[in-house]
Amino acid sequence: MINKTAAEMADALSKGETTSLALTQAHLDRISAVDSKVKAFLHVDKEGALAQAASVDAKRAKGEKLSPLAGIPLALKDVLAQKGVPTTAGSKILQGWRPPYDSTVAAKLKAAGVVIVGKTNMDEFAMGSSTENSGFGPTFNPWDLTRTPGGSSGGSAAAVSSFQTPLAIGSDTGGSIRQPAALTGIVGVRPTYGAVSRYGLIAYSSSLDQAGPFGRTVLDTALLHEVIAGHDAHDATSINADVPAVVAAAKSGDVKGLKIGVIKQLQGEGYQKGVQTRFDESLKLLASLGAEIVEVDCPNFEYALAAYYLIAPSEASSNLARFDAMRYGLRVGDKDGASAEAVMNITRDAGFGREVKRRIILGTYALSSGYYDAYYGSAQKIRTLIIEDYAKAFAKADVLVSPTAPTTAYKIGEKVDDPMAMYLGDVATIPVNLAGICGMSLPAGLAEEDGLPVGFQIMAPAMQDQRLYQVGAALEAALNSKWGAPILSNAPSLGGAA
């Protein structure tokens, strides 16, 4: 049962072939069997999950109308507040905190009857690309346990790719959904900025953060997208418009006559050979399905990484000021006579990890008087140029494409002492965040040299998220018929009962 897609599970539930309780228990058993190796979860809420499953089963028995994903298990990235359930954002500064409220994403999942089985590991405050910056130890890639699953939503991606849940939620500030999806052979979507409410999403970089869905198929990902998207008065940057018809698009998957733009700057040099090969092959498949392939030029993308690593740390240095040891979270050094400021200083040193401190200091520097114009101010102008590059490119093409990440999954520890090498892994995903548009990564096969998954990235203009699913579904169907089976059938079983 756990190897089925979420859509198949939903179908089995609606036909009465299984119950949510049985389905949830099967996934909890899988977690018990394999998560000691994968370490996808920071917290498993067995009781809460079984209670939600029982409640959905009772409603179904009474003949109540249920949402398509009612009763389906899901893993929630620990950056999203869930009432009464430990929520840490991967940071020791929040260890033991149980939010007194639900994030809008958690509330929408609960209302749709989705069964949240646990909170997943992540780079601390979503700052990282490998999940190694978690305050609670790394997550391991189910394809090869000596490698990282990517990040920052590495726990969510690893949970889905190791069949611990069919669905998961991540967040994507510079590629943190798409890159781990690529490195673990699953589908991940970063929706348009403002399409999914940020209420209760612990902020890293407010103008870039966006939560989104993971699934093992394009259709599953679309079904989850539809559950979490929509306007929310609790988030002033939430877009007040209809949710794009992503499920219908995932079911159509017709690309005949569609123009697909290949971004010149996001391929070739710096991209692993096997990554480039799989990318080129997918392009040919799309052309064979009737899409028109054109090349587009985005000259300012060269500066996107630099702009991102100024804007995101600057916003983070401000956002993370809220961790002051006063109202919630860790407090260290509160001895007789210690001042509030001294307690705050000691607590923040004890509670924040290396990368978080590095970014807070970089952001503090970039925003300080005398450097503001040269760094933060220039980065904001580069952001405008990147938006203009996209506008010109989308005038020539309906969607744009690139490899999701320049390499396949790397070894745990390989880049941990070289922050710049780690940052380079985000080179193809970051422009989407800077422009506030949407992007998907879906598996394009395995690289010949290492047998590890490669991601194919699709980008569409703001609030045209359905185009991602339309193209994604077409490519997925073509690749599956070529392979004869989904890519994850090649992943190791990890010893658990599958």
Add this chain to the structure above:
Amino acid sequence: MSSLSRDDVAKLAALARIEMTEAELIELSSQFGMILDAVARVQDVNLDGVKPTSHPQPMLNITRPDVVAPSLSPEDALSGAPAQEDQRFRVPQILGEAE
């Protein structure tokens, strides 16, 4: 090659309210030059006349009706407090001894 001294990092850490250890200050100052060189690439482009973007969705003055809605109870609001007293957050001393 940009660089940032140990004392520069210490000053930034104080501004960011993080009491770093000596080892942390030295490690950060050794990494900072390389990071600053990389991000300084934003200055390689002619940006004359380019308007800055602070946010991808241009939105102004999002308002809502001023009506009372459910909110957290005092117990819930205080549920994560490191210390509390008389239904309030208990914080360390804010003013100095002499003030």
